[in-house]
């Protein structure tokens with residue numbers, strides 16, 4: 525997610541510092557970014573030469589102190605409250621006082637992430653969708669102590685970057701995942717009950733509801749393990765039985781059928797991947 529968000533920032537014309545603890549992740553992301561910008565030029569979505577300019581606006585670092593002068597830091601580390609709190613605490617000591625902090629969390633509370641960091645008034649939720657460079661939506665939320673001026677500045681930045689901000693409460697799943705996780709689980713339960721094959725469910729949803737992607741294609745893209753993690757985050761908070769991970773989903777994860785990244789999920793991608 526971090527790499528995709530960095531593409532959005534650089535494409536918008538901002539100096540972009542990509543920080544990761546793992547240098548190999550940064551190198552991988554840079555190669556994918558170069559390809560993405562080059563293909564954007566080919567498709568006419570970026571002006572000739574703008575690909576090289578956008579890439580030149582991006583620097584990679586493993587040194588957190590490189591973010592000291594940033595106006596906005598968007599955090600996209602793995603979904604763990606303690607890791608995010610620790611990171612914002614460290615960033616608070618490194619960054620200039622006016623730097624805004626944003627979290628891309630999908631399920632954690634912005635209020636809790638901000639708690640104890642030392643600048644709770646300048647922390648906002650900024651939830652991009654996968655893949656961030658293609659999807660316009662950014663769900664934005666305030667923690668209990670977020671200052672209006674900070675939220676408004678973050679909102680203006682998101683709009684200025686060409687994204688579509690939508691305000692939502694600080695609650696797990698915000699809008700989209702709160703609707704999608706139970707919906708995806710309903711689909712998995714329908715498959716388990718033998719109602720229809722994954723391809724037929726996808727076809728029905730695309731042809732009948734006008735969705736561009738079917739739910740099984742989507743779950744394969746986000747990862748079946750991610751769907752389990754989302755369920756584990758939502759169910760205890762909502763006690764919505766539709767948010768509990770369906771047995772078929774758990775079996776598929778145990779079998780290693782994690783979706784596109786593993787070569788198979790509801791569909792088989794091994795031939796496509798040349799395996």
Ligand SMILES: NC(=O)c1ccc[n+]([C@@H]2O[C@H](COP(=O)([O-])OP(=O)(O)OC[C@H]3O[C@@H](n4cnc5c(N)ncnc54)[C@H](O)[C@@H]3O)[C@@H](O)[C@H]2O)c1
Pocket residue numbers: 525526543544545546549600601602603604607611628629630631651652653654746750
């Ligand atoms: N994957 C999705 O579909 C999706 C969609 C929207 C939001 N999110 C959210 O985005 C965040 C990241 O998700 P992801 O799927 O990209 O995770 P990921 O595990 O693929 O990537 C996390 C990255 O953070 C790096 N990292 C770990 N600790 C770090 C630290 N202390 N400082 C700097 N970098 C660190 C890791 O090296 C890794 O490159 C999570 O909060 C997740 O909920 C994910």
